[in-house]
Amino acid sequence: MEKKCSKCLIIKDVIEFNKKTKSSDGYRSECKSCQKEYCDKNKEKINLQRLKYRKDNKEQLNLKRKEYYLSHKNEEKERNIKRYNDNKSEILERQKTYNDINRDKRNLLAKNYRSKNPHIMGWRYILNNSLKRLGKSKESKVAKSSNVLLFNKGTISFIHSTF
Ligand SMILES: [Zn+2]
Numbered sequence: 001m002e003k004k005c006s007k008c009l010i011i012k013d014v015i016e017f018n019k020k021t022k023s024s025d026g027y028r029s030e031c032k033s034c035q036k037e038y039c040d041k042n043k044e045k046i047n048l049q050r051l052k053y054r055k056d057n058k059e060q061l062n063l064k065r066k067e068y069y070l071s072h073k074n075e076e077k078e079r080n081i082k083r084y085n086d087n088k089s090e091i092l093e094r095q096k097t098y099n100d101i102n103r104d105k106r107n108l109l110a111k112n113y114r115s116k117n118p119h120i121m122g123w124r125y126i127l128n129n130s131l132k133r134l135g136k137s138k139e140s141k142v143a144k145s146s147n148v149l150l151f152n153k154g155t156i157s158f159i160h161s162t163f
Helices: 032-041 043-056 058-071 073-086 088-116 118-133
Strands: 002-004 011-013 147-152 155-160
Touching: 032 043, 043 058, 058 073, 073 088, 088 118
Parallel strands: none
Antiparallel strands: 002 011, 147 155
């Protein structure tokens, strides 16, 4: 089947046209190369339109995405598991490399935190020692809750530990 492009007016085979379900013959009125030319010329305009569309239809699009996710939940899950299994060694290797690279960084951050918050570390030390004296290990619930009770200038405040 052949079709005349509405832009360049050249008669071309329909494979030169992108599909458009809403049009009467199922194809766009302009050929692929004209469409591409238009896109290249109006990149910014098209991007802005797309952004505006997304912004205007945010809730609707979010809802659609949610619906899609819910109806494809199991497929997605299976795909993720399959992807993980297929690339297991690669993923683990990447994680290991990431951890190796960031170990120094993490240690440095912890060191900085300790030197900037000596009072917290001090209280933690006291807390841990007290727990030890009471016969509880460091891994007990109190320490694990990561809320360190801090007596600060007469007030009692809970400092949420970053550790
Ligand atoms: Zn054309």
